[in-house]
């Protein structure tokens with residue numbers, strides 16, 4: 001299966017589960033992302049891979065004029081519902097059905113790691129930015145750790161092998177300090193730099209399990225969804241044990257979110 005085919009299937013119909021689970025974690029980088037792109041009153045912003053629209057919502061709250069795109073129809077519909085009046089287009093990156101030099105800022109929260117050709121996507125972002133416009137992108141730091149690896153470790157402990165037919169993301173190599181900035185530099189952003197972004201996601205352990213692994217969100221969710229009931233039970237036992245490392249006295253998990261942010265000027 002090619003990477004884009006896998007990605008379309010990965011997100012198909014996932015908007016509701018994603019917004020109840022993962023999006024509460026990705027919300028942690030929205031402020032730094034918009035700050036890095038200089039988003040404020042009147043900024044013409046393009047939010048790529050908007051998902052349920054959490055970046056767009058905050059940009060609108062800051063007084064920006066926002067356009068959003070997503071490849072997944074249920075995500076686009078959810079963003080429209082969450083951010084009244086938001087101009088949301090359905091488009092699969094690197095295709096961007098938007099005019100040249102139309103934006104002051106392009107922002108993408110955890111989308112660049114989901115495209116098959118990140119270089120072509122960044123070139124498309126450069127095309128729609130005006131000279132002097134800002135690009136800011138986040139990705140998960142590779143190899144996965146903290147919040148991102150809890151279910152992975154549970155799958156490993158339960159003896160579930162990584163399936164042969166799931167393609168590897170180009171971001172296994174690019175999701176590192178240095179290569180992430182170089183991606184932007186080589187695709188039209190000569191001053192690009194990258195930095196670590198760290199926060200803690202506080203979440204109920206059962207919610208994290210049911211809105212992620214059990215709801216087929218993310219690759220771990222896809223792998224869990226392919227298992228029979230006894231194997232899922234085994235993965236859950238491992239998950240419960242491994243999750244205790246992050247347990248807080250109030251019964252939540254304090255999951256480390258380990259991301260990178262890359263910024264550049266057109």
Ligand SMILES: C[S@@+](CC[C@H](N)C(=O)[O-])C[C@H]1O[C@@H](n2cnc3c(N)ncnc32)[C@H](O)[C@@H]1O
Nearest residue numbers: 011026049050051070071072075092093109114
């Ligand atoms: C991890 S979610 C991030 C959503 C949101 N930005 C956030 O901060 O939570 C990735 C989103 O990118 C979208 N996506 C994945 N590949 C895409 C592509 N090639 N073009 C456009 N959107 C894509 C998915 O449909 C999904 O909504």
